[in-house]
Amino acid sequence: MTQADPADPFGTAALRDGTLLAWRSSPTRLREDTATESDLVRAGYRDRVLTELAQNAADAATRAGITGAMRVWLGDDGLHVANTGSPLDGPGVQALTALRASAKTGGVGRFGVGFTAVLAVSDDIGIRSRTGSIRFSAERTRAVLREHDLTPPRSGVPVLRLAWPTAEPPVSGFDTEIVLRLRPDVDARALLDGFRAEAAELLLELPALGSITIGDDELTRTRTDLGGGVHEIVVGEHRWWEGEGPHARWLVPVTAAGEITPLGDDVLRAPTRSDEELSLPVLVVADVPMQPDRRRLLPGAPLDRIAEGYARFAAALPADQRIALVPVPGFARSEADGLLREAVLAELRTHPWLPAAAGGDDLVPERATALDGLTDELAEALADVVPGLVAPALCGPRYASLLAAVDVHRIGPARVAELLAGLDRDPQWWRRLYDALEPLVVDAVVAEELASIPVPLSDGRLVTGPRTTVLGADLGVDGPLVLPWVRLVHPDAAHPLLARLGAGTVTAVDLLSDPALFAAVEDVDPDDDEAAAELADTVLRLAGHVPVGSLPRDLGALLLPDVDGELVPADELLLPDAPLADVLVDESPFGTVDSKVIDRYGVDALRAVGVGWGFTVLRAELPTGPDHDLPDEGQWWETVDTDPDTLVAVRDLDLVDETRWARALTLLAADPDTADALADRDGYTAWWLRTYAVLDGQPLGRLRAPDDTTFEGLLDPCPHPDADRLRACLASPVVDSTALAALLLDRLADPDRDPAPAVVAAAHGALAAAYASGVLDVAALDLPDAVRSIAGTVVDAADALVLDRPWLAAVVPAERIVMGTTATAGALAELLDLPLASDTVSAEPTGPGRATEWSREPQAVLAAATTGVPLPRGPLTVHDRLVVSCSGAVTGEREVAWWVDRSGTTHCTPAGFAAAVASGGAGS
Template sequence: MTDPFGADSLRAATLLAWSSSPTRLREDAATESDLVRGGYRDRVLTELAQNAADAAARAGVPGRLDVRIGPDGLHVANVGAPLDESGVQALSALRVSGKTEGVGRFGVGFTAVLAIGDEVEVRSSSGSIAFSAARTRAEIGLAGIAEPESGVPTLRLVWPTDARPASGFDTEVVIAPRPGVDLDEVLATMRAEAADLLLELPALQSVRIGDDEFVRVERDLGGGLTEVTVGDRVWWQFTAPSARWLVPVSDGSVRPVADDVLRAPTRTDEALTLPALVVASADLQPDRRRVLPGAAIAHLADGYAEFVASLPESQRTALVPLPGFAAGAVDEQLRDAVLRELVDHPWLPGANGDLLRPRDASVLPGSTPELTDVLTDAVPGLVRPELSGRGDARALAAVGVHRIGLARLAELLAGQDRAAEWWGRLYEALTPLVVDALAVEELAAIPVPLADGRTVTGPRTVVLGEGIGGAGVDWVRLVHPAAADPLLARLGATQVGALDVLSDPALRERIDALWDGEGDADELAAAVLPLVADAAAGPLPGWLGGLPLPDRFGELQAADELLLPGAPLADVLVPESPFGTVADRVVEVHGAETLRALGVGWGFAVLRAELPTGPDHDLDDESDWWATLSDDPELLVAVRDLDLVDPDRWPDALTLLASDTETATLLADRDGYSAWWLRRHARVGGVPLSALRSPDDPTFEGLLDPLDHPHAAALSGALAAGRIERTETAELLLDRLADPQRAPAPAVIARTHRLLAEATAAGVLDLEALSPPTRVRAISGVVVDAADAIVLDRAWTVGVVPADRLVVGDLASAGALADLLDVAPASEAVRGEVLGAGRAAEWAREPGAVLASVSARRALPAGEVVVHDALTVRLSGAVRGDAAVPWWVDDSGRTHVDAGRLDPGVAGAW
């Protein structure tokens, strides 16, 4: 038997040492036992794989490891550098390793094989050796050495053997299992470790466990990133100066590790909570399970930021350690170092395409690609929008990325000089982030560009006007049209229309200032008139007519003191009217309709004033009209410049007024200023309108002439009413009643007397200004001297006063009529004495009275009545003689009736 490694000499030397020092034997036995039960428990495949990786590295060949179950035990074969003398010495020395490079070469880790059995062979192409607990025990007995209580050390005595490794392999370890060891279970455990070992030991290319082969395939992804595949598992690997970093990948996305251990290079017991696997060299305790106290660890993080930067941009934050409790001291040191590495080095994708250091970076939570694109050159250090969601927030916070809220964004934008179009894109892009009242409040100070070129702070101070723009609109804080996004309304901007802008008091001040020589009238007109065109459908404030416009001579006049060329109003005004004609160029640019809406005349202009408080609107006789009101009107609407009509052109002026819908409406408002003024001042054929009636109004037919005008019906409010409203009207009617040339019908006479009496009773008429007429109209239609007339104020006197003397109105107001006409009432002018006694009765007991009541459908009078077979009254006063009458009321108030004349008419008089 050959002994190329001097195994016999090594065994003899060890036995001599044990014989010389039994304590040494016990120490070796205890050390081996501790290693098997402690540091190298469950590490058989790991330790043999490390030896295989080292052998392959030394030979410069791809490592292969084969594990199978043979008839004589567990076989673990590998390729690479074969067993040598230093390796044999290390295997039998327990405390010595033959390591010169790599991760280990047959050192104390080989003790792990004893977890399976204590009969072990190491077969190599350069020579083979064997270890045996049984043979060691026999040798000790032959040498007369007492066996320790803990048993004999299996790996201290080595024997040469002629066994050869399996074909195709350079070294093979064969372990005969002790009773109770299930090799199938051992292989199942090893299968679970195989993939990790191929990651940890790059010198190994494949591991076969029974019939299952695990092969590591690498693919260069560029940028220092390598894809490592073992079976159906994939990792992305990055080699940094002091460590290799790997992260699992599924479907092209990284899957951060939740919990792992430090791999130095194989798994230790140092738990880590980093999101990636780390494989590195570290100073470990002899059992290679723990890092030596005080060993340097932080340098392992060097280059981690480059690893993260090599990943796709959207996946980088997944490799940031999130806040949490460290799994131990090593984990705490390494986490801190990784975070420092990430904070201080560029790896975050910036919105402008650069890589950013987190400490220099900012993130706007919830940002979109559109918003980020707008803000790229406005907010320095802004990260890509893909990293602005909730999923990345904790990672970015962990590395100190500055979180920009909406309020901070508004501060950063303050003072920036940007085009209005840029602001418009910003507001549109910000809209998805404004989801509640808090967001609205945070953006309260965001800058807003105005139409006049200024940029102001805060949407709440500006107004939005669709279609409203232009540099000249500077009396309101109007948002520039290119920036007028709906978001501004949500942030507090006021939505306005052209009418709102034109009604702003600041514009009125600007117009007033123009008349004081301040400002450019042409510029203001150029800004105002397009707005007037947009707002023409609504009523404009009256003061807007004061806008200066050039007339045909180039002189400035208020718009409402100008007429359009060819305006029909010019034909009805007095020659000396103050109206000029607006310049043709203004009409060409802005159009006649716009100028008319502003107040430039075509027909009569209309003044509008909301909530007026007094007669201060420059209307003719406005104070007199105001005195007719019981209270201030909510809205004053009146036709202007009626006092400028040529007296001879009123028919045409009335046609102009009635033909315009707006002014025609005012003519129908009898109590309004316009109709009131026309009644007082307008004349047709020399007759005031108040003395003319509408052709379809019969109230004063025969007394007042109808207006002979095509639009008479539309002018009803400006004509005489169906009532008497003025002393002048009463005076006219009294004159017409006394005019024998007029022939009013009896009904008109009675109605006119009634209306005169009611006006007198109501205090409408100034009786001191009226002279009592010398002649009055009787109900018969004849005109009689007032001294001979009698006003009917008692119904029973109708039959005794001649119709040619009887002035009839209404019994209820007869007294007022008598006072107005200075005519005696019948109750004073006529006395009557009932002749004959008659018989006293009750109305309800007189059949004739009942029949009359039923026929007339009137209630039967209550109380007493005196019935006469023939009722005769002896008259005195203005009428004398005896007269037969159907009924009479004597001075005591008793009613007398003629029994034969109880007809419905009499009953109705009761």
């Protein structure tokens, strides 16, 4: 074996001789080597100086079994790149000079041509190693070519074909040092800045390197095991989470807070940067066949295997971060990208990694389900209804496209409603479900999708869809109710969502006013105690929470047991010790309700359905006629001009014993409900009491309120202590009926009555006004033979006159005058069939007087000013003494203070001015 020359340990002399021999033997070979080297520099290895040197450093560290270190700096003699690891050896030198071959049998690269990248910045390259050093030089290569009579090609010379030994050792602390004497056109500082930008990624791509120092800046890589096959790699201020598969490593950037920031725009690393663009969310470092310049994949390279283990990496990440590893849907950036995206998606679709709702086992996406708008509460409710639910955080619009990319089945509210059909759950579970579903109902579309959701009813049934159901509004009833006439939602399941989906809302009054209930009440067989008790239980539990008197009287047909155990309609029963029993006739049809029913449901519930205590008030909206089974109701309707909006009437008034009306009225006045009915003068109750109720032998309608003196002396005051509350049930201060008119006429003609003249005038005025307004049925009036004069005397109607002109009062005796007011004299005369005084008495002044004008008479002006009336107009004659001659019903001469003759002239004495002015003169 030949002993190596210490001065040339790698036998570079023999290598040069062999190369020169080849060039001399074939000048074409020289041109080919020059062209090949130039092509590699300008194409495949452009801008890869640091990358190629870092790969060699990583190989050296791998072969030495250490974590390599690399240092780059600028010296006086050029750019220095040093590394630790296996030093330069003979095969390595041969590979460097062979241009097309590599001595590497493993590691990150398999082709020695990568070192050609240094020619982009230098024509003079030194490689210093602790096993020996060599140097490549374009200048020396040209000199050798000239020495051997070889003409250098115009394009240059192949720099890396001829190596010379040197004695320079590597810098202390490193095993190999490369010195690049930079060409004059290379900006050394810019070059170093570019290296700094690459260094961090190289430490990711080449795990054999632990640090890279560029100038004074040192970047180190730390790797921490996070468990589950995930490592955290930190390089400077950057951090990544790393996962490994059989054929690739994946690195995804994360913030200091541990939040993934997916890439989406990168290139394949094999292991260093290639030109194969990728759109994956992770940085991919793969063991995959590449073309010699490691920029492009070899045709047919098996990309699908790169995705093996990717889903396992995703599953090892925090649940709320995993979705970030799904490639964002979009166009592929390259053929390789399209193939790799599809491989990754296929891996993700078919392996468990997707976070499940409620913290369950990871899901396989193609067997998982995402529900739009899913919340934690809804996920819990649907856990055993919708299999494979994806975690709520991933069910929003933000992740819809990513879940679709991995074939997650997406459902909406309509599908949920389908899956719930026929589900057997307790009402509380349904309420929790409705509560969880409510946030999903944001518009009418979602509401329609949930239209068929099941609803549990109070009677235990489960029906489809809320639209046929009703919600009880503050029913106040404990426990479920059996309501065969309505679909009432179970109280434990009641929720506002059901109202939004179409359920109605009812109160206890609504439920108890339903015509379907009345039909059910009527259909109960009196001999079926069980059915009657069941219906009564439901009705009375509801009735205990409604105001007494607010329910239709139809409910009075509800069968309840009386003290003898017989089933009797509620409105035919009284409560024990009911005050009403003390005022009714002895033969009243009421029984007494069983005390056990009172103990169970309470007095208010029984009163609400019609069981009597006091008088019952009937309320009917928009009544149209006498069809409410009230005594004498038809007569009252004849007094009504227009139908009332609401009929409010006290029932059973006809059952009061006539001798007990005083107590009955006290009972009516004390109850607020009945007292309100008493206060409506036009209402049925006040009308009936005025007509039929009797106190001290007189109907209430013939009595007056004690403080109403309009008809004092004609009508007797009401003797009842509650007379003020009974005011609407007593006679009116105006004549509002033919009956009152007849009574007043009889009382006016009754000599035993002693009304004051003012009352007599008021009564006649009220009668005349009623007649004039058409209130009275004259044909129904039976006029008495006598009438009451203004003097208070009872006078034969044949002698009476109705005063219609005020000046006639001076000649007609007061005992013959009947009057209300002169304005209503005509109506009063017609009503009483009496003559007017002006038609039966005539008179003219007997002597002349002084003709004058009202405005010229001081006494007339003074009278007008003091009385506040306008000064009369028309002709005026003043007399010192005025005597008129009368004829007709009154004869003879009479001295008067003032008079108006047939021509309309007013005649007046000084004493008569006040009366004449007050009466308006001839105008009256």
